[in-house]
Amino acid sequence: MAMIYSRYRALAIVTCIGMLLVLIAGALVTNTDSGRGCGTDWPLCNGKFIPAYTVESLIEYSHRLISGAVGLLVLATFVATLVWYRKEKEPIVYASGAGLFTVLQALLGAAAVIWPTSAGVLALHFGISILAFMFTLLLVLWTGRLKSGKGLDRPPVVVPKSVYVFSLSILVYTYFVIYLGAFIRHTDSSGGCIGWPLCNGEFVPDLQGATRYVFIHRIAGVVLFILIAWFAVHVKRVCRQHPELRTAAVAAFVLVCCQVLSGALLTETLRNEDWYIFTSILHNMIVSALFGLMSDLMIRAWKWRERQVKA
Structure with missing residues (x-):
C-alpha cells in the first residue's frame, strides 16, 4: 500500500x-x-x-x-x-x-x-x-x-459557515480578476498605465482606451488584497482550533502580497521586452498558486461545515 x-x-x-x-x-x-x-x-x-x-x-x-x-x-x-x-x-x-x-x-x-x-x-x-x-x-x-x-x-470543532461563504466569494472574485488580467494581455493593453502605484502620474487617470482596462484591473487587485487580508484576520479570530485553516489563510495573504509586488514589477519592466516576459510569467505563477490555495481552503471549510451539520 x-x-x-x-x-x-x-x-x-x-x-x-x-x-x-x-x-x-x-x-x-x-x-x-x-x-x-x-x-x-x-x-x-x-x-x-x-x-x-x-x-x-x-x-x-x-x-x-x-x-x-x-x-x-x-x-x-x-x-x-x-x-x-x-x-x-x-x-x-x-x-x-x-x-x-x-x-x-x-x-x-x-x-x-x-x-x-x-x-x-x-x-x-x-x-x-x-x-x-x-x-x-x-x-x-x-x-x-x-x-x-x-x-x-471531520474535526471535533465546527468551522463557522462564514469562513466557507467568505472564501467562496473571494474565489469567485479572484477568477474575475484573473480573467480581466488575461483580457488585458490579449488586447495588448498592458501599457495603458505607466508607473506604479499611480497610473500615468495620476491617482485617477483619464479612463480612455487601454488605460481604462488596466486601471480597473489595478483597483480590482487592491480590492482583492483588502479582501484576503480581512479574510486572514477573520479566520485567525474564528478558527482558533483549526491551525491548518489559519496557516492557509496566512499563506493566501502572503501570496496576494507577492502578487501585488509582481504587478508593480510587471509595470516597471513594460519597456524591457526580455524582462517583461519573465515578470509576466512570474505574475501568472503567483496568481495560479493563490487561486489553487484559496480553492483548497474553501473546500476544507465547506467539507467540515457540511459534515458537522449532517452529524
Whole structure:
C-alpha cells in the first residue's frame, strides 16, 4: 500500500508541475505574440509535423507538445485514481475535473488557432487553464493529507459557515480578476498605465482606451488584497482550533502580497521586452498558486461545515 501511495503521489506531483509548465508556455506564447506561429493548422504546424525553424513556430509548437504530454499525464492520473482510490470521492472529483478542463483547454486552443477569435475568448482559454491547474494542485494537497492523516476526517470543532461563504466569494472574485488580467494581455493593453502605484502620474487617470482596462484591473487587485487580508484576520479570530485553516489563510495573504509586488514589477519592466516576459510569467505563477490555495481552503471549510451539520 505504501508503494502504491508513493507512486500515486509522485504521479500527481508530476502532473501538477506539468500543468504549471502549460500555463508558463501559454504565457510565453501570448507575451511573444507567437499564437500564429503555426498558421491556422492544428495539430500540425504550417502543415508539417516538424515545423520550420522560426522563433514563433518553435514557441507555439513547444506549447502544443507540452500540452499534449501533460494531457497524457492527466489521463494516467485519472486511470490511477480509478484503480487505486475509486472508493475516495475527493481524488475522483479532482482527477475528473483536471481531465475535463484539460480537454476544454485543448479544444479552445485548437479553435483559437483554426478560427482566429476575440480577446475575450482567448482570455477564457487562460481561465480554463487555471482551473485545470487548480484541480491537479488540489489532488497533490489531498495526497499530502492522506499521508499525514490530517484534514481527511471531520474535526471535533465546527468551522463557522462564514469562513466557507467568505472564501467562496473571494474565489469567485479572484477568477474575475484573473480573467480581466488575461483580457488585458490579449488586447495588448498592458501599457495603458505607466508607473506604479499611480497610473500615468495620476491617482485617477483619464479612463480612455487601454488605460481604462488596466486601471480597473489595478483597483480590482487592491480590492482583492483588502479582501484576503480581512479574510486572514477573520479566520485567525474564528478558527482558533483549526491551525491548518489559519496557516492557509496566512499563506493566501502572503501570496496576494507577492502578487501585488509582481504587478508593480510587471509595470516597471513594460519597456524591457526580455524582462517583461519573465515578470509576466512570474505574475501568472503567483496568481495560479493563490487561486489553487484559496480553492483548497474553501473546500476544507465547506467539507467540515457540511459534515458537522449532517452529524
